[in-house]
Amino acid sequence: MKKIYVLDTNVLLQDPRAMFSFADNEIVLPAVVLEEIDSKKRYMDEIGRNARYVSRLLDSFRELGHLHQGITLETGGLFRVELNHSSLHKLQKQFTEFTNDNRILAVALNLQEEENLAPTPRPVILVSKDALMRVKADALGLKAEDFLSDRVVEHSSIYAGCQKLTVASHIIQTYYASRKLNLSACFPRTRFYPHQFLILKDEINPSISAIGKVDAEGRTLEMLVTNDDPVWGIRARNVQQRMAMELLLREEIPLVTMTGKAGTGKTLLALAAGLLQIEDLQTYKKLLVARPIVPLGKDIGFLPGEKEEKLRPWMQPIYDNLEYLFNTKHPGDLDKILAGMGSIQVEALTYIRGRSIPGQFIIIDEAQNLTKHEVKTILTRVGEGSKIVLMGDPEQIDHPYLDESNNGLTYVVEMFKAQKLAGHIKLEKGERSVLAQLAADLL
Numbered sequence: 001m002k003k004i005y006v007l008d009t010n011v012l013l014q015d016p017r018a019m020f021s022f023a024d025n026e027i028v029l030p031a032v033v034l035e036e037i038d039s040k041k042r043y044m045d046e047i048g049r050n051a052r053y054v055s056r057l058l059d060s061f062r063e064l065g066h067l068h069q070g071i072t073l074e075t076g077g078l079f080r081v082e083l084n085h086s087s088l089h090k091l092q093k094q095f096t097e098f099t100n101d102n103r104i105l106a107v108a109l110n111l112q113e114e115e116n117l118a119p120t121p122r123p124v125i126l127v128s129k130d131a132l133m134r135v136k137a138d139a140l141g142l143k144a145e146d147f148l149s150d151r152v153v154e155h156s157s158i159y160a161g162c163q164k165l166t167v168a169s170h171i172i173q174t175y176y177a178s179r180k181l182n183l184s185a186c187f188p189r190t191r192f193y194p195h196q197f198l199i200l201k202d203e204i205n206p207s208i209s210a211i212g213k214v215d216a217e218g219r220t221l222e223m224l225v226t227n228d229d230p231v232w233g234i235r236a237r238n239v240q241q242r243m244a245m246e247l248l249l250r251e252e253i254p255l256v257t258m259t260g261k262a263g264t265g266k267t268l269l270a271l272a273a274g275l276l277q278i279e280d281l282q283t284y285k286k287l288l289v290a291r292p293i294v295p296l297g298k299d300i301g302f303l304p305g306e307k308e309e310k311l312r313p314w315m316q317p318i319y320d321n322l323e324y325l326f327n328t329k330h331p332g333d334l335d336k337i338l339a340g341m342g343s344i345q346v347e348a349l350t351y352i353r354g355r356s357i358p359g360q361f362i363i364i365d366e367a368q369n370l371t372k373h374e375v376k377t378i379l380t381r382v383g384e385g386s387k388i389v390l391m392g393d394p395e396q397i398d399h400p401y402l403d404e405s406n407n408g409l410t411y412v413v414e415m416f417k418a419q420k421l422a423g424h425i426k427l428e429k430g431e432r433s434v435l436a437q438l439a440a441d442l443l
Helices: 009-012 031-040 046-064 100-116 131-141 169-178 239-249 266-281 306-326 333-341 372-379 408-416 434-442
Strands: 002-007 026-030 079-084 124-127 143-145 162-167 180-182 196-200 209-214 220-222 255-260 284-289 344-346 362-363 387-392 422-425
Touching: 002 009, 002 031, 002 100, 002 196, 009 031, 026 031, 026 408, 031 046, 031 079, 031 100, 031 220, 046 266, 046 372, 100 124, 100 131, 124 333, 124 422, 131 143, 131 333, 143 362, 162 169, 162 362, 169 196, 169 209, 196 239, 209 239, 209 362, 239 255, 239 266, 266 306, 284 306, 306 333, 306 344, 372 387, 372 408, 408 422
Parallel strands: 002 026, 002 124, 026 079, 124 143, 162 196, 255 387, 255 422, 284 344, 284 362, 362 387
Antiparallel strands: 180 220, 196 209, 209 220
């Protein structure tokens, strides 16, 4: 049976092509949604871009017919802008305020009342990214759903970049003897991704184990190239950090993604690997570090000073790690070091559009706060001979329309896991302090 889906504004602001995700069902857009989209189209951020895209898309729909009467989409579904059914009479007892949310609820509720009188009533479903909107709909007896088509993968199934396998003793012996292992011969029914890490455990004696990295073809397990020597004073403290360092120091892997809770060492490892390849090995010309400007909690408003002074509070986590790496003891010492080196640039992602960045080691911190469009914009800026590292914690998202399953970092991890040019690792053990690790686990 076909259904009627009533779309909330936030669905289109999250995915401007959301109306194409409902197959051959009927998609209803309340007129108030047009007003809300119009109020957002002047924003200079991702929400504004999506609002403008929706505006142009709806304008192109007019060539197919009158929107208030309904047009047929390429998916076979009927799309229409609802001008009627906006009476708040049935809502006044429960929700007295004349808000846009209540106007959208009224449209869905009145459509449901009308369908209930039809010979073959169709289900009316409100689709919204707003949890409280769905709660209010449920209280009114309306069926409500979250918009899930933008999700890349369920959070529990996000690619970790590392897999543990229990094997026979002779497999580990063969691996150590020849320093490689034919995966298709040993595990014929298992698919491995390029640059995936494997931990082999002896089925008889689990204390015997081996670590390796799958080659770019996904067929052979190879020994790690990097050793345990310190990198700019930083030594890997656990197996996942060693895997991360392997990816960061391999020039043939130009895209590295790292996820993990706070305190697992993502930023520090990336900066140390970048400084080694910039200053010592001179593999790259410059180290570019950037992060999105998304506040935690209430925004403190405009900041005084020039661009560098405005960015300093936002970029302080980067400077904290650089102070640790350079072992500075006095305020101002780091600024003098960075000014003398000239090869380290700390930047906001606001200024990256339109750039071409060749021959650089690029670190994008807090990438979980990026949308799919923003992360595409960043990756398409990477020039010849550059390496880019995207890292963040998908469980700590401050963006209002993103979650663990649809953010830009998760998107890149899943889309690139089968590509030869990319490698991923999830860091699991916190190394900042015992208290930080306990807080990450309990809170």
